[in-house]
Amino acid sequence: QVQLVQSGAEVKKPGASVKVSCKASGYTFTSYYVHWVRQAPGQGLEWMGLINPNGGSTNFAQKFKGRITMTRDSSTSTVYMELSSLTSEDTAVYYCARPFWNGYSFRFDYWGQGTLVTVSS
Amino acid sequence: QSVLTQPPSTSGTPGQRVTISCSGTSSNIGTNTVNWYQQLPGTAPKLLIHSNNERPSGVPDRFSGSKSGTSASLAISGLQSEDEADYYCAAWDDSLNGRLVFGTGTKVTVL
Numbered sequence: 213q214v215q216l217v218q219s220g221a222e223v224k225k226p227g228a229s230v231k232v233s234c235k236a237s238g239y240t241f242t243s244y245y246v247h248w249v250r251q252a253p254g255q256g257l258e259w260m261g262l263i264n265p266n267g268g269s270t271n272f273a274q275k276f277k278g279r280i281t282m283t284r285d286s287s288t289s290t291v292y293m294e295l296s297s298l299t300s301e302d303t304a305v306y307y308c309a310r311p312f313w314n315g316y317s318f319r320f321d322y323w324g325q326g327t328l329v330t331v332s333s
Numbered sequence: 334q335s336v337l338t339q340p341p342s343t344s345g346t347p348g349q350r351v352t353i354s355c356s357g358t359s360s361n362i363g364t365n366t367v368n369w370y371q372q373l374p375g376t377a378p379k380l381l382i383h384s385n386n387e388r389p390s391g392v393p394d395r396f397s398g399s400k401s402g403t404s405a406s407l408a409i410s411g412l413q414s415e416d417e418a419d420y421y422c423a424a425w426d427d428s429l430n431g432r433l434v435f436g437t438g439t440k441v442t443v444l
Contacts, residue, residue, distance in 0.1 A: 247433065257370075257378065257421055259433040273432055307377055317384040318425050318433075319368040323377040 214238040216246075216308050216324035223330045229296040232327045234308030241289040242266040245311055247320065248282070248293045250304040260306075263291055298331045305329075336361060337422050337436035344442040350410040353439045355422035357403050361434050365425040367405040369398055372419045381420070382407060409441070417443045 219233040234246060248260040261272035263282040270282045281294040295302060306327045309320040338356040345351040355367065367385050370378035380389050382398035385405065395411045405424075409416055422436035 249433075249435075256438040257423075257435040259435065271431060274429055312383075317366050317387075319366075319380055319383040319423075320370075320378070321380055321383075321389070323379075326377055 214310065214322045216310060216322055218306075218308060218324040218327045221328040221330070223332065224298050226299055226331055226333055228298050228331075229294055230298060230302075230329050231292055231294040232306050232308075232329070234291045234293070234324050236289045236291070236310070239310075241284075241286060245313075246282075246284075246291045247309045247311060249307045249309055249320075251307070251326075252301070252304040255304075258304075260293070265291065295329075298329075300331050303329065303331045336426060336434035337424065339420075339422060339436040339439045341437070342440045342442065344444055345409075345412045346444045347412055347414060349412045350408060351412055351441060352409075353407045353420055353422075353441070355405040355407070355436045357405075357424060357434070359403055360428045361403075361424040361426040362400065362405055363403040364427055367398065367400050368423045369396075369407045370421045370423065372421065374418075378421065412441075412443055414443045417441055 215237045217235045222230050224230050242265045245262050245264050247262040250258050263270050265284045272280050279296045283292045308324040310322040312319055312321045343351050369382040371381045372378045385400040386398045397408045399406050420439045426432050426434045
């Protein structure tokens, strides 16, 4: 069965960086993009960007360009999302998600369990 | 920043029918399909409706979706206590080199 397992909670100081991992299993890693979505406490869902594990190309939301990096390790079927220059506004639960796309319909049919990142001095 | 607009909350008694609206633009809902996600407290979102009106396997048929122009809606008929959750619409947006946009979210309360 398809699983996305994320790394554990992190506490970071303002100005630091955080790197969250998402290990995929149950499907061919290079056949599906991986997206990242975050949710601040009590707030809605916010799309951050995507990575194509087949080649490593990325596309980021305008808001995060310049301080977000997404990479992948095909040997371990793991995707990484790194966010730098953290502020308290980056405190959120970060989710990885695997989409289904057939040229007509796009949706997330699998999600990771979420990783809480707390930014505090 | 959410691009799709939803009402912040709605409520109903068990057995009632509630609807949630989702308003977008020509670059997102007007062009692409709409999905709905249900999020229970402390859990990851779960796909509830895809391709405007399709239910994934296992989703009860009291959940239904529709789309017209640049708006979409989710209906829950025969409301049950376990339906108390947050609901989000989502669609791909063709502007700004492509991005996914979510709705602002609607809290459904079962009275």
